[in-house]
Amino acid sequence: MEGLSGREREGFTDIMSLMSNSDLLSLSDTVTNKLIVVENVTEAKETILSFTKNAEELLRRKKIHRDLIFKYLANEGVIMPPSSEKRQLIWRTLEYWSSGKVSVDNSPLCDTEETTEKASDPTNKSGVGFDPLLLGQQFCQWFFQLLNSQNPTLDQQPQDWGPQHFWPDVKLRLLARAGSEQMEDFLGAELVSLRLLALSREERLLFSPNLEPHGLKALASPHGLVIVAVAGTIHRDTACLGIFEQIFGLIRSPLENNTWKIKFLNLKIRGQDALGGTEVAAPALNYNSSELQLLCS
Incomplete structure (x- = not known):
């Protein structure tokens, strides 16, 4: 299993913080084929990160909605046209994570x-x-x-x-x-x-x-x-x-x-x-x- 890099884990943690509890629990079931029963949202998040083979696969999951990725990128200061399709947002997210750039600070100049x-x-x-x-x-x-x-x-x-x-x-x-x-x-x-x-x-x-x-x-x-x-x-x-x-x-x-x-x-x-x-x-x-x-x- 390839697993996620530290940068990708950090990014997915931010994305998952934007998700509803029901979507997180459902996503955990999907990723593990319901082989692992989680007790709460914290366990669901850790299970999702541990059982994901690669970042693109997880971004393509139905529960990771297009709007979630768009909002995550906007929060990171990566501005995309609001009309962007999900595949474009996935590509930009993967590029952003692989670039190694930290997000721009939101504090004054x-x-x-x-x-x-x-x-x-x-x-x-x-x-x-x-x-x-x-x-x-x-x-x-x-x-x-x-x-x-x-x-x-x-x-x-x-x-x-x-x-x-x-x-x-x-x-x-x-x-x-x-x-x-x-x-x-x-x-x-x-x-x-x-x-x-x-x-x-x-x-x-x-x-x-x-x-x-x-x-x-x-x-x-x-x-x-x-x-x-x-x-x-x-x-x-x-x-x-x-x-x-x-x-x-x-x-x-x-x-x-x-x-x-x-x-x-x-x-x-x-x-x-x-x-x-x-x-x-x-x-x-x-x-x-x-x-x-x-x-x-």
């Missing part, structure tokens, strides 16, 4: 810097060899997981959203093209925080960033500003509404444990009707490095 340093070099505590692209990836995972958690359709505990993640004079420019074109500008941490919150909580939008090389760019200025630009798709329930491109300006706050806070945001949203049949599965970023360089000056 100070931990994003710590995560970035550890990821680039576990012994590097000085920040030498700082990689803006790595920071960009960690930041986007953190930011979109945090924003998406405010969406009531995900049915998860909202994380700690609020003005504390922004500089007091932060600026947001929101450009939406869906039929007509609308542009909105917001100034100040409270207003910017509330407007972005409304996108997720009231408008029920889900943001799925494309963190592959063609969907993400990042660069740092000599003055401490880091520009992160990312493209992705926007969803509501199971419908893909269009694509977005977002640029963040990040600056460290020395008075708050060197946390990275957001100085400005430019968010451009294009609805399906404004795309003219363009492929939206993993949209590429239209901004080039020289355009982003201008924002640094």
Whole structure:
């Protein structure tokens, strides 16, 4: 019997914590062909883990519903389109477990810097060899997981959203093209925080960033500003509404444990009707490095 790796056991423990007691007991019967009688849910979980030959086999079981895997990935900061089929979610989960990456911390951005340093070099505590692209990836995972958690359709505990993640004079420019074109500008941490919150909580939008090389760019200025630009798709329930491109300006706050806070945001949203049949599965970023360089000056 091959058995599960430690990473897989940990992942399945998290998934099983989302399951009902009756489904867990039923799954235990299925995995053991009813040869082992369990007394309670704790025994059922341990039996399931002990008698599973491989992770894919267990993920494919009927009692491991598609929505369970989707919710588990969302909790881990692995954002998938809500329309994803179960087989796509299984593949992404197996890839995530085999990558050895730990989940992104849900706490404020100070931990994003710590995560970035550890990821680039576990012994590097000085920040030498700082990689803006790595920071960009960690930041986007953190930011979109945090924003998406405010969406009531995900049915998860909202994380700690609020003005504390922004500089007091932060600026947001929101450009939406869906039929007509609308542009909105917001100034100040409270207003910017509330407007972005409304996108997720009231408008029920889900943001799925494309963190592959063609969907993400990042660069740092000599003055401490880091520009992160990312493209992705926007969803509501199971419908893909269009694509977005977002640029963040990040600056460290020395008075708050060197946390990275957001100085400005430019968010451009294009609805399906404004795309003219363009492929939206993993949209590429239209901004080039020289355009982003201008924002640094």
